[in-house]
Amino acid sequence: MPTIATMSGAQFDALPYEEGRRWELLEGELIEVPSPTPSHQIIVCDVLMAIHDYLQSRVKKGLAVMSVEFALSANSRLRPDVCVLLPEKVARLDFDLSPIAGAPDLAIEVISPTDRTVECYEKVRAYLQGGTAEVWQIYQDCRALEIYRNETTRSRTGDQPVTTDLLPGFFVPLSSFFTA
């Protein structure tokens, strides 16, 4: 069983930047964040571009960004690979403040080979409890997407289209997340 290191959100925020980047904090427990591999980052980029293009086409523009930290609760600091803030949240966003207080509307995680099942699951629950409407988990090897909501989860594989109520009109084949 892995050892569990703990600290408060305030202690976490005071970590030197480089050290803080190696961890996320979930209810006071430190979760190791592996250094992203090229294949991980290529998917992150594909997803970000797809959503960014969609958001740019809208009249009220939301925001899609990478690796920004959220203070979901006093002792949780999570940094989704990609997150979406819808126009209402963007309007209230302090662009110069990190971590962002609260939760993103959509959090997207590209699962790394070393990520632990339990931690991935608990992160999904933390986002949903913190107010995130949807969490997407992208599995590189299986080329699959799991879309979590509070009560339901949907699964996408192969060339199935990716759609969500959060982004009306967004419609891309799942394969567009795996261009490499």
Add this chain to the structure above:
Amino acid sequence: MLLDVEFALSEDVRLRPDVCLLLPEKARQLDRKRIPIPGAPDLAIEVISPSERSSESYRKVLSYLKHGVAEVWQIYPESLALEIHKSETRRSLTGDQQVTTDLLPGFSPPLSLFFES
């Protein structure tokens, strides 16, 4: 119901669910002296251990479903949660929700029963 028995889901897939269920039809056809069991169980249950990697747990779920398992249950002991995976849908159960499945008509214990100790 079997504990920790190996299945040959395909030529090059061998999985050993923590708990599995063979419904009467499959149970009848079972050769009790042969291991691994060829084919798939009807229900596969995995209790997630702290060291497991997400990519592997997920691959197992997809592999079970692809090879004919009707439902895969993932039990998260620390979160006291159950994820029920079917090929098209997923369900998340937590707290005291009732565990039900088409596979076991009439079965409806509260989830907390799985975590009594």
